[in-house]
Amino acid sequence: MSATAHHPVVIVGAGQAGLSVSWYLGRAGIDHLVVESTTPTHAWADSRWDNFTLVxxxxxxxxxxxxxxxPDPDGFMTRDEVVAWLHGWLDTFTPPVRSHTTVTRLRQLGDRGFEVTLTxxxxxxxxxxxxxxxxxxxxPLPIIPPYASSIDPAVTQIHSEQYFNPEQLPDGAVLVVGSGQSGAQIAEDLHLAGRQVHLAIGNAPRVARFYRGRDCMTWLADMGLYDTPTQEYPGGKAAQEKTNxxxxxxxxxxxxxLRQFASEGMSLYGTLVDGKDSSLRFAPTLTAALDKADSVYNSICADIDRHIEKNGIDAPPPSRYEAVWSPPTDPTELDLQDAGITSIVWAIGFRPDYRWIEASAFDGAGRPMQTRGVTQVPxxxxVGLPWMHTWGSGRFLGIDRDARHIADTIVETLGRTHPRLAAVQ
Known part of the structure; x- marks a missing residue:
């Protein structure tokens, strides 16, 4: 490709979000290029464990x-079914993707657009x-705590995005650190496989899968929670910062x-705060974390109860979760060798990495400052960010709407700055 090649639009990333913007730009007749470091939608096949399902x-x-x-709209596709579904979508159009190419630098050219360096x-x-x-x-960057390098090198350590199945880990007990969606489900995967699991939990809340005859997320969708703009969402910024x-x-x-898992032999701990050699230290937060997660669970059920009552919906009677197990104490120490732990799965999340972008579009934490995806940098x-516009942003439910808004904004802007493009709107 020529060093002087020009496209009205460059999309960096060929996941479902970037390709959705491409779909709309293609419909509008806008020339554009999608740049992908591997292959389109690769993360679904490459970064999910074998028994992964949608939540x-x-x-x-x-x-x-x-x-x-x-045939199962209320079911949950497996990883392989999601991959097949996405391939079916990609068969419906031909996005202009340049694969196996990384954008290593994005530089503003004053008021003349951008220069994109491709490797x-x-x-x-x-x-x-x-x-x-x-x-x-x-x-995109997996978080591993700095003290991980001080832990006994005989213990295998991987991040949750590297976990695929119990068999890849050495024999012995496993410590999973983190109780968000990935951590909790990986701990369950190991537990069901018969592995001895130790789980360090954080402040993640939980929700009932089914309640009063329907999936909870279907109730929440009917209640408008996934469509509420971020600035109007109950709890404000604090709610948006919470783990799913x-x-x-x-x-x-x-x-x-997690209480049921504990009653079946899983060992639970509070937040992991430090580790060296074979010794780990935990904050005494286990009891409070379990209680808080259950409180959120019951609070969501109560919100659904009010929705049912307000709208006169015929549904099975309400209920509340009752704890099936409680920790006798909040453990604060663990010796990996004594517990027979041979591997650790870090499931404590990811952090942003936009160091390749030379533009004043980020806050002090390195996150984009944007409104519905649009920044103050012309x-x-x-696109594809959590809470970009609603709780549904970053999920399949909200991607189409978010991508359409970005594409519409681009088409409108190009129509103003490039008169010849106005006719394609």
Whole structure:
């Protein structure tokens, strides 16, 4: 590709969010380029464990011009089924993707758009563009705590994105650190496989899988929670910063009850705060964390009760979760060798990495400052971020709407700055 090649729009990332913007730009006749470091939608096949399932019902799965139309709309697709579904979508259009190419630098050219540096198997070259859409995912860098390097090197350590199945880990007990969606489900996966599991839990809340005859997420969708703009969402910024509720779609869907796991032999701890050699230290937060998660669980059920009553919906009677196990104490220490722990799975999340973008579009934590994906930097937009517009942003349920807004904004802007493009709107 010529170093002087120019495209009106460059989209960085060919996941479902970036490709959704491409779908709309293609419909509008806008020339654009999608740059992908590997292959389109690769993360679904490469970064999910073997027994992964969606935690949202299949009917949530909707992308531009394409919705789930299989036999189980209230079920939960497995990893391989999601991959097949996405391949079916990609068969419906031909996005202009340049694969196995990484954007290593994005530089503003004053008021003349952007210069994009591309690195691939053929070397390094550049293109210029008027508009850039960053669709690289919300948080691409896995978090590993700094003290991990001080832990006994005989203990295998991996991040949750590297976990695929229990067999990849050495024989022995496993410590899972983190109780968000990935941590809780990986702990369950290991537990069901008969492994001795130790789980350090954080402040993640939980939600019932089914309540009063329906999936809880279907109730919440009916209640408008996934459509409420971020600035109007109950709890404000604090609610948006919380870890997602843990639940699973495995085997048709069920609650993830850490207390039940404990009663079956899983060892639970509070927040892991430090480690050296074979010794780990935990904050005495286990009891409070379990109680808080159950409180959120019951609070969501109560919200659904009010919705049912307000709308006169015929549904089974209400109920509340009652604890099946409580910790006798809050453990604060663990010796890996004494416990027979041979591996650790870090499931404490990811962090943003936009160091390759040379633009004043980020807050002190390195997160984009944006409104519905549009920044104050002319021509720079983001898509696929959690809470970009609503709770549904970053999920299949909200991607189409978010991508359409970004594409519409781009088409309108290009129509103003490039009169010849106005006719394609």
């Amino acid at each position: 949202t019902p299949n009917w949530h799965c909707r992308l531009p011009g394409y919705t789930y139309d299989g 691939g198997s053929d070397g390094v070259d550049t293109v210029t563009c008027d508009q850039v859409v960053v669709a690289t995912g919300g948080y 509720h843990y639940v699973t779609g495995r085997d048709g869907g069920r609650d993830v009850d 021509g720079l937009s983001f």
